[in-house]
Amino acid sequence: MDYYLSQVINGICQGSIYALMAIGYSVVVGVVGLVTFTHGEVIMLGAFAAYFAFQFFGNNLILGIIASFSASAFIGIFVYKICYERFFDAPRHISLLLTIGVSMLLKNLTQILIGPNNMPLLGVVPNKFFGIGLVGVTLVQIIVIVTVISLSLLLFLLFNKTRWGIMLRAVSQDKKAAALMGINVKVTSMLGNCIGSGLGGIAGMLLAIYYQTLIATMGGSAGMKAFSASVLGGLTDIPSAALGGLSLGIIENLGITFASASFRDIFAFIFLLLVLLIKPEGFARKRGVRP
Amino acid sequence: MKMKIGAFVGKLPSWVKALGLAILGAALIALPIVYPKSYVMGVMCRIFMYMILAGSLNVINGYSGQFNIGHAGFYCIGAYTEAILATKVGLSFWIALPLGGVMAAVIGLLVATPTLKLRGTYLAIVTLGASEIIRLVALNWEGLTGGPIGIKGIPSPVLFGFKISKSIHYYYIFLALAALFFFVTYRVINSRIGRAWLSIREDELAARSLGVETRFYKAINFMYGAFWAGIAGAAFAPYFKFISSDMFSLDEGFNILSMVIIGGQGTLLGPAVGSIIVNFLTEFLRPISQFRLVVYALLIIIMMWLRPQGLVGASNSILAGKKIGGNLSRRGKGGAAVARAGGR
Numbered sequence: 001m002d003y004y005l006s007q008v009i010n011g012i013c014q015g016s017i018y019a020l021m022a023i024g025y026s027v028v029v030g031v032v033g034l035v036t037f038t039h040g041e042v043i044m045l046g047a048f049a050a051y052f053a054f055q056f057f058g059n060n061l062i063l064g065i066i067a068s069f070s071a072s073a074f075i076g077i078f079v080y081k082i083c084y085e086r087f088f089d090a091p092r093h094i095s096l097l098l099t100i101g102v103s104m105l106l107k108n109l110t111q112i113l114i115g116p117n118n119m120p121l122l123g124v125v126p127n128k129f130f131g132i133g134l135v136g137v138t139l140v141q142i143i144v145i146v147t148v149i150s151l152s153l154l155l156f157l158l159f160n161k162t163r164w165g166i167m168l169r170a171v172s173q174d175k176k177a178a179a180l181m182g183i184n185v186k187v188t189s190m191l192g193n194c195i196g197s198g199l200g201g202i203a204g205m206l207l208a209i210y211y212q213t214l215i216a217t218m219g220g221s222a223g224m225k226a227f228s229a230s231v232l233g234g235l236t237d238i239p240s241a242a243l244g245g246l247s248l249g250i251i252e253n254l255g256i257t258f259a260s261a262s263f264r265d266i267f268a269f270i271f272l273l274l275v276l277l278i279k280p281e282g283f284a285r286k287r288g289v290r291p
Numbered sequence: 292m293k294m295k296i297g298a299f300v301g302k303l304p305s306w307v308k309a310l311g312l313a314i315l316g317a318a319l320i321a322l323p324i325v326y327p328k329s330y331v332m333g334v335m336c337r338i339f340m341y342m343i344l345a346g347s348l349n350v351i352n353g354y355s356g357q358f359n360i361g362h363a364g365f366y367c368i369g370a371y372t373e374a375i376l377a378t379k380v381g382l383s384f385w386i387a388l389p390l391g392g393v394m395a396a397v398i399g400l401l402v403a404t405p406t407l408k409l410r411g412t413y414l415a416i417v418t419l420g421a422s423e424i425i426r427l428v429a430l431n432w433e434g435l436t437g438g439p440i441g442i443k444g445i446p447s448p449v450l451f452g453f454k455i456s457k458s459i460h461y462y463y464i465f466l467a468l469a470a471l472f473f474f475v476t477y478r479v480i481n482s483r484i485g486r487a488w489l490s491i492r493e494d495e496l497a498a499r500s501l502g503v504e505t506r507f508y509k510a511i512n513f514m515y516g517a518f519w520a521g522i523a524g525a526a527f528a529p530y531f532k533f534i535s536s537d538m539f540s541l542d543e544g545f546n547i548l549s550m551v552i553i554g555g556q557g558t559l560l561g562p563a564v565g566s567i568i569v570n571f572l573t574e575f576l577r578p579i580s581q582f583r584l585v586v587y588a589l590l591i592i593i594m595m596w597l598r599p600q601g602l603v604g605a606s607n608s609i610l611a612g613k614k615i616g617g618n619l620s621r622r623g624k625g626g627a628a629v630a631r632a633g634g635r
Contacts, residue, residue, distance in 0.1 A: 035412045037360075037419075082592065093358065094599050096415065097552060100360060101591035104545050108584040220423065220541055227416045235412075262431045269420040276405040276413060 005135045007253045013141040015249020016148040017206045021222060022229035022241040023152065024199035028076075030172040030236035031192025034092065037099040038079050039200055040223020041106040044216065046072040046201020047208040048114065051121055059124045061143070064205050072201025073194040075106070080193045085186065088175075103219070110216040118215045121208050144206050151202065152242065155195075159238075168192050172236065200226070221265050228272035234282030243283075247271075319466055323459045332458035336530065338570045339465035340523050343472045345550040345562035347519035350476060352548075353556030354485065355512040356492030357403075358415035361422025362547045364402075365395040365517040367539035369524025371429055374442040374534055384448030388525045395521025396514040398425075403513040407506045422544050429536040441535025445528050461530045468526055472519055477559060479515070488512050492557070542584055549587040552594055555601025564603055 025039050049071030050064040057063055083098040128139040159165040170178040171188045179185045207222065208214040229248045233240030248271055255267040275282070303311075323332060344366060351359045369391035376387040402421045406414040429436045436442065447456045448464075455461065479485050487508045490498035499505050528534050546569070554565025569587065576583050594601060 035415075037415075086596075090599075093356070093411070094595055096358065096412065098592060098595045100545070100548070101588045101595065104542075104584055104588035105592070108581075108588065112581050112585070224416065224420050224423070228420075231413075260431065263427065265427060266424055269424050272417065272420060273405050276409065276417070280405075280409055280413070 011250035011253035015246035019245030020203040021226035027196035040219030043204035044219035047204035050205035068201040069198040073198040076194040076197030351516035355488040361418035363544035364422030364425040365520035369521030373525035391525030392521040396518040399517025
């Protein structure tokens with residue numbers, strides 16, 4: 001029983017990282033309106049940015065968050081300029097294939113420049129352990145959950161209380177109407193892409209801290225988990241995507257109590273297939289533009 | 292680049308085409324006799340194998356407008372099916388070869404079924420996931436697939452008591468398979484089924500309203516593509532004598548995808564051209580092989596920016612970046628897919 005309870009806690013912790021990735025993915029897809037395959041690579045680059053920040057400036061978490069957010073947001077501009085800007089009116093497969101090309105490019109360039117091996121990332125967070133009743137929680141898990149919750153609150157405030165947020169929501173609902181209201185759709189789309197990519201980058205940093213290791217090929221499975229989680233929200237609805245990420249984490253960690261841990265990535269795939277079979281449109285509130 | 296190779300070839304009289312094909316076939320059959328170097332034979336074997344792989348991916352991506360980006364998964368299933376049947380059961384290659392294709396088609400149907408109702412994006416991510424999951428299963432199911440060690444010593448096929456073991460012999464096997472693939476695909480594309488696929492690609496809603504059972508034809512299409520990928524894998528296993536799960540990574544799938552895009556989606560000739568170009572590039576880039584996939588990625592990006600229909604694609608299809616609405620008035624110009632889809 002203890003074991004299952006601690007697996008649930010591990011699941012909540014990992015699930016909150018997946019939730020952050022899925023939130024980023026939903027922001028990108030919602031605001032830009034086109035699907036991306038670069039999200040996994042953006043997550044990986046965020047993790048590496050944080051890694052180098054920790055190497056050069058010491059283990060400061062705030063610094064790591066800033067480094068990973070800004071690096072991934074910069075990659076977001078790059079992705080936007082190459083894959084989306086000229087192709088809003090073109091058939092969808094063009095931007096889709098372009099994102100696949102960019103993701104190949106980023107992954108292989110990282111493999112060449114940084115190296116294809118696992119890199120350890122130790123001692124960013126002191127290895128403390130708190131016992132609460134029957135189960136124990138580590139400091140890393142608390143930090144991860146607190147970071148994700150505070151970032152989600154920040155995003156909620158940005159989307160609901162600021163002028164930028166209103167612009168972003170308007171663009172995600174209807175690009176033409178937004179343009180008629182005097183919103184610069186292209187700049188706003190780029191901004192949305194940057195915010196979504198930046199959140200993905202922070203999620204990458206949290207993944208690297210949680211597993212204490214990072215590798216240039218981590219983007220593949222991370223991107224697929226982000227997609228699987230956001231399918232629950234119809235790829236655009238942010239709260240359902242967060243819920244999807246959380247449940248994906250719990251399912252994964254309960255799943256590996258029955259099967260071997262090397263089958264971990266299979267559960268994300270089964271989750272994706274089940275959602276697509278049972279409720280393919282997700283739990284999105286609005287029914288309208290779908291990527 | 293206003294040259295329309297497809298249109299030019301389309302206008303030639305049929306006897307010229309038949310003569311050209313006959314000369315090409317004779318040259319390909321004679322090549323090993325004239326120039327039997329094993330390095331050249333190896334490269335040619337790979338070119339033919341990737342022609343089948345890229346061609347079958349093109350049937351899915353180019354002809355019906357679905358997105359499969361995990362083609363390596365079906366290739367992997369074909370290769371493992373042949374290897375397991377040949378080493379553990381002792382079946383002959385000639386029985387295991389079609390079984391590999393059938394197995395890949397069945398798995399392909401399972402993968403595609405949940406997404407048939409949805410837009411192509413979902414199929415793309417499901418195939419990407421499936422390719423990775425198939426590789427993970429092959430890596431971890433040690434009892435059946437040998438796990439990380441892979442399967443060694445796959446027996447060579449025997450034809451009428453003659454053991455096929457050298458590259459020259461495999462050259463003829465791959466040549467025959469590629470020729471069979473192109474012949475069958477040509478016939479299918481120009482049949483009722485092929486026209487249904489084209490109509491789904493150009494406008495799924497219009498196709499459905501004209502009575503095309505889109506889900507059925509999409510499933511058939513996916514199974515057909517997966518079947519030929521399985522055949523290619525099953526022919527590859529005894530040729531290489533050894534398979535392991537890391538030969539079928541996502542990069543392999545992207546490799547096949549880049550051939551289709553560079554050559555031209557939605558044309559029979561495109562993937563063949565793409566396979567030749569990419570395989571020659573692979574040989575040229577051998578000294579700096581770690582940059583291979585970077586070059587392919589850049590080629591995909593450049594092609595999508597400058598010529599989204601690929602090197603030999605038709606310029607007035609949806610694949611060329613134009614939506615169909617503005618195109619209807621240009622019907623009949625050139626050997627265009629739009630005219631073919633609606634005209635007959």
